Amino acid sequence: xxxxxxxxxxxxxxxxxxxxxxxxxxxxxxxxxxxxxxxxxxxxxxxxxxxxxxxxxxxxxxxxxxxxxxxxxxxxxxxxxxxxxxxxxxxxxxxxxxxxxxxxxxxxxxxxxxxxxxxxxxxxxxxxxxxxxxxxxxxxxxxxxxxxxxxxxxxxxxxxxxxxxxxxxxxxxxxxxxxxxxxxxxxxxxxxxxxxxxxxxxxxxxxxxxxxxxxxxxxxxxxxxxxxxxxxxxxxxxxxxxxxxxxxxxxxxxxxxxx
Amino acid sequence: xxxxxxxxxxxxxxxxxxxxxxxxxxxxxxxxxxxxxxxxxxxxxxxxxxxxxxxxxxxxxxxxxxxxxxxxxxxxxxxxxxxxxxxxxxxxxxxxxxxxxxxxxxxxxxxxxxxxxxxxxxxxxxxxxxxxxxxxxxxxxxxxxxxxxxxxxxxxxxxxxxxxxxxxxxxxxxxxxxxxxxxxxxxxxxxxxxxxxxxxxxxxxxxxxxxxxxxxxxxxxxxxxxxxxxxxxxxxxxxxxxxxxxxxxxxxxxxxxxxxxxxxxxx
Numbered sequence: 435x436x437x438x439x440x441x442x443x444x445x446x447x448x449x450x451x452x453x454x455x456x457x458x459x460x461x462x463x464x465x466x467x468x469x470x471x472x473x474x475x476x477x478x479x480x481x482x483x484x485x486x487x488x489x490x491x492x493x494x495x496x497x498x499x500x501x502x503x504x505x506x507x508x509x510x511x512x513x514x515x516x517x518x519x520x521x522x523x524x525x526x527x528x529x530x531x532x533x534x535x536x537x538x539x540x541x542x543x544x545x546x547x548x549x550x551x552x553x554x555x556x557x558x559x560x561x562x563x564x565x566x567x568x569x570x571x572x573x574x575x576x577x578x579x580x581x582x583x584x585x586x587x588x589x590x591x592x593x594x595x596x597x598x599x600x601x602x603x604x605x606x607x608x609x610x611x612x613x614x615x616x617x618x619x620x621x622x623x624x625x626x627x628x629x630x631x632x633x634x635x636x637x638x639x640x641x642x643x644x645x646x647x648x649x650x651x652x653x654x655x656x657x658x659x660x661x662x663x664x665x666x667x668x669x670x671x672x673x674x675x676x677x678x679x680x681x682x683x684x685x686x687x688x689x690x691x692x693x
Numbered sequence: 694x695x696x697x698x699x700x701x702x703x704x705x706x707x708x709x710x711x712x713x714x715x716x717x718x719x720x721x722x723x724x725x726x727x728x729x730x731x732x733x734x735x736x737x738x739x740x741x742x743x744x745x746x747x748x749x750x751x752x753x754x755x756x757x758x759x760x761x762x763x764x765x766x767x768x769x770x771x772x773x774x775x776x777x778x779x780x781x782x783x784x785x786x787x788x789x790x791x792x793x794x795x796x797x798x799x800x801x802x803x804x805x806x807x808x809x810x811x812x813x814x815x816x817x818x819x820x821x822x823x824x825x826x827x828x829x830x831x832x833x834x835x836x837x838x839x840x841x842x843x844x845x846x847x848x849x850x851x852x853x854x855x856x857x858x859x860x861x862x863x864x865x866x867x868x869x870x871x872x873x874x875x876x877x878x879x880x881x882x883x884x885x886x887x888x889x890x891x892x893x894x895x896x897x898x899x900x901x902x903x904x905x906x907x908x909x910x911x912x913x914x915x916x917x918x919x920x921x922x923x924x925x926x927x928x929x930x931x932x933x934x935x936x937x938x939x940x941x942x943x944x945x946x947x948x949x950x951x952x953x954x955x956x957x958x959x960x
Contacts, residue, residue, distance in 0.1 A: 577738070578738040579738065593743070593745055593746055593749060594743045594745055594746060600745065
């Protein structure tokens with residue numbers, strides 16, 4: 435089965451043909467990308483809805499299980515290790531990436547697709563776990579984000595000073611700074627930006643036809659259930675008038691087929 | 694997998710928890726409870742209330758309640774002691790009045806201890822009998838003595854015809870030892886020193902009885918003893934938690950405007 439990007443392009447072509455339009459694959463990629471980011475932003479949380487006394491917008495990650503499930507393809511995990519600390523790498527769960535070292539003292543450098551951290555834990559090896567679990571799936575301490583103007587008083591506090599049990603972090607340019615540095619590992623789970631879609635193709639010189647290259651094409655990563663919304667947005671961006679009921683029906687039909 | 698607790702702590706907490714409430718985790722569980730109340734669910738890192746602050750709040754409120762309990766109990770104990778002292782004094786003079794003015798009222802209160810061993814103090818080379826604690830510890834009023842009557846007899850009736858034990862004061866005992874009167878040949882004196890009753894008899898003689906019959910006067914004090922005062926008990930989990938909760942809710946609101954000048958009015 436080809437990647438979804440092929441079906442999405444085919445679907446957009448059908449809509450465009452019906453209107454007598456032509457758009458290049460690059461233009462369609464752009465439209466799908468914008469639609470994808472727009473959908474992501476919509477589910478992840480609209481900035482305008484964060485107001486004093488209203489810490490959560492109507493739609494946000496982990497506000498409902500439905501939204502969390504939809505954003506689940508964009509969750510990424512990272513492990514940062516304190517420089518000079520050695521640990522048994524074979525104990526890491528397979529799905530976790532290999533740990534990287536903190537590059538600048540206690541600062542975490544953000545990966546390029548970083549949008550928002552959903553969890554940051556300090557992880558330490560412990561011996562009393564069941565064999566069924568890996569040490570590195572058990573948070574040792576949750577990192578609390580503190581505001582810039584609170585860090586100084588926190589560090590001097592006799593009551594709530596940052597410790598290995600109660601670490602804090604502040605946001606800095608291109609990263610986060612931790613107080614203190616974890617003794618072993620820092621586990622970070624974050625929402626990453628949806629991948630930029632790519633409809634890879636070549637042109638057959640004899641027939642002047644576009645030949646789709648499935649191997650090197652890239653999907654956005656959205657689950658199938660969201661493709662309908664994505665396509666309607668992309669079509670709108672490409673200038674297809676969506677008042678036509680038949681088009682909407684067609685979109686629904688394609689969505690049922692999994693396009 | 695969570696294992697069920699071996700004991701449901703319903704007495705203090707009223708509901709089963711994954712960890713039974715013990716003295717060791719009393720405050721940490723209470724702190725977590727307070728955090729849960731403040732968060733309205735599972736605590737998260739967005740919460741203002743830190744677990745350590747919650748524990749401090751709980752400990753402070755517990756100490757506050759405990760101080761009240763301790764001082765209240767001390768007052769109760771003091772009042773009960775004063776009342777008991779008054780009763781003891783009245784009882785003492787009543788007993789004395791009965792003994793001296795009406796006479797002969799000791800006999801109904803004689804308590805007999807058969808087979809009381811006669812022991813040898815090797816250093817003093819003198820025999821003695823340990824007086825029973827109930828007798829020695831009889832309450833007194835100030836420095837006035839309480840019941841003194843302690844009678845020693847031979848265990849067997851036959852022996853009683855041969856020798857008798859004569860109660861003596863210390864000076865009588867001293868004179869008896871140095872100058873053994875003819876009329877008392879074979880008799881043995883007894884002289885009290887604190888919790889011991891020493892046998893007064895010619896030196897270098899063995900005590901004729903290994904065990905004797907001891908009779909002492911013990912007037913029961915039971916009817917004069919007040920019941921235990923109604924002490925307050927240690928502050929309960931719920932009481933402490935509700936005070937800590939009130940303390941946390943009584944705080945000022947956070948200044949959320951990042952102007953760092955401290956002048957923003959609190960709302």
